[in-house]
Amino acid sequence: MKTFFGFSLVLLVFVMIGAAPVRADDEKFSKQQLDQMLAPIALYPDDLLSNVLMASTYPLDVVEAQRWRSVPGNASLQGDALVDALKSKDWDPSIKALVQFPDVLKMMSDQLDWTQNLGNAFLAQQDQVMDQVQFLRSKADSSGHLKSNSQQTVKQQDGAYVIRSANPDTVYVPVYEPSVVYGTWWYPDYPPYYWGYPGAVFTDGFFWGATGIAIAGGIWGWNHWDWHNRRIDIDANRWNRIDVNRRNISNNVWKHDPKHRGDLRRGDKNFNRADIERRLHDGNRPDAKKKFEHSAQLPNSARNISKAKTGAARSAHARGGSAAKKFEKRGGGRATRPATHFKKPAVQHRGAGRRGRRR
Numbered sequence: 001m002k003t004f005f006g007f008s009l010v011l012l013v014f015v016m017i018g019a020a021p022v023r024a025d026d027e028k029f030s031k032q033q034l035d036q037m038l039a040p041i042a043l044y045p046d047d048l049l050s051n052v053l054m055a056s057t058y059p060l061d062v063v064e065a066q067r068w069r070s071v072p073g074n075a076s077l078q079g080d081a082l083v084d085a086l087k088s089k090d091w092d093p094s095i096k097a098l099v100q101f102p103d104v105l106k107m108m109s110d111q112l113d114w115t116q117n118l119g120n121a122f123l124a125q126q127d128q129v130m131d132q133v134q135f136l137r138s139k140a141d142s143s144g145h146l147k148s149n150s151q152q153t154v155k156q157q158d159g160a161y162v163i164r165s166a167n168p169d170t171v172y173v174p175v176y177e178p179s180v181v182y183g184t185w186w187y188p189d190y191p192p193y194y195w196g197y198p199g200a201v202f203t204d205g206f207f208w209g210a211t212g213i214a215i216a217g218g219i220w221g222w223n224h225w226d227w228h229n230r231r232i233d234i235d236a237n238r239w240n241r242i243d244v245n246r247r248n249i250s251n252n253v254w255k256h257d258p259k260h261r262g263d264l265r266r267g268d269k270n271f272n273r274a275d276i277e278r279r280l281h282d283g284n285r286p287d288a289k290k291k292f293e294h295s296a297q298l299p300n301s302a303r304n305i306s307k308a309k310t311g312a313a314r315s316a317h318a319r320g321g322s323a324a325k326k327f328e329k330r331g332g333g334r335a336t337r338p339a340t341h342f343k344k345p346a347v348q349h350r351g352a353g354r355r356g357r358r359r
Contacts, residue, residue, distance in 0.1 A: 033121075033190060048173065127230045130225075141161065165212070171212055180202075
């Protein structure tokens with residue numbers, strides 16, 4: 001009996017050790033899924049892209065900040081006034097940086113399932129995410145759509161595509177059609193995410209808007225990409241001045257703060273929009289109820305957020321913001337049911353008053 005028990009225990013440990021890598025691999029996103037979810041942001045200027053990826057790891061902060069920014073008295077804040085108003089917030093510096101871009105923040109809040117998947121991917125597969133960003137940029141370059149212009153400069157440094165704002169004090173947020181700027185999409189069963197944009201007039205697949213965003217230096221420019229080492233470098237002193245209500249850091253390489261993520265665990269497949277409403281209003285987020293009492297409810301309440309691999313995440317074709325005809329393929333290779341339409345963002349870029357059309 002003792003021999004049998006000992007053998008069983010050894011076998012159980014062996015099975016558990018052997019099964020662990022399988023579960024870890026199963027939680028990862030494939031290249032198809034990474035290309036799909038990164039398609040709408042891979043051509044953002046580097047500074048904006050880094051903040052979007054870091055911010056996506058704190059989805060509760062994203063929702064809270066978007067609601068705060070949508071309040072009329074906060075929506076008009078710019079420059080030093082905005083920096084001062086954000087000092088009392090305990091949001092991650094990446095979230096504070098994105099408050100300057102209400103359309104981007106709203107997109108991340110409205111498409112919360114995509115945002116959470118993006119954050120999970122960046123936490124678990126940072127190297128691969130950065131590699132696929134570069135791959136997508138190379139596809140846009142090969143198709144002739146990644147170029148320097150009056151809004152941005154595009155250069156190759158040490159084998160990496162670097163996109164910077166033409167004017168460091170002004171950032172333009174590109175809205176673009178993936179099927180145009182990247183060329184024919186290479187994964188037909190994994191069409192790229194795209195939600196369209198009301199009033200956008202596309203030229204060669206891009207819409208830039210009439211004006212850019214004037215940057216508030218107090219919450220911007222504290223990080224930059226190290227594409228070669230696949231990391232985000234930060235200015236720790238500037239970070240600490242922005243992040244006055246939380247932790248001081250000394251490391252000059254960005255690291256996620258799991259404590260600030262709250263009780264939202266990575267890969268939590270039972271996490272849904274109703275949970276967000278509860279968590280934002282309960283004791284897990286101090287004073288949350290007071291902050292949101294004049295805010296609207298989250299759209300599509302109670303829709304489960306899960307990995308794209310499960311078939312729950314949806315993506316849209318690049319024309320007119322229509323939804324994809326298929327979900328992603330499941331692990332067995334069978335396509336799941338047709339997707340429903342996404343709700344287009346309600347807030348327009350500056351200067352986007354014209355009816356959308358393509359030139």
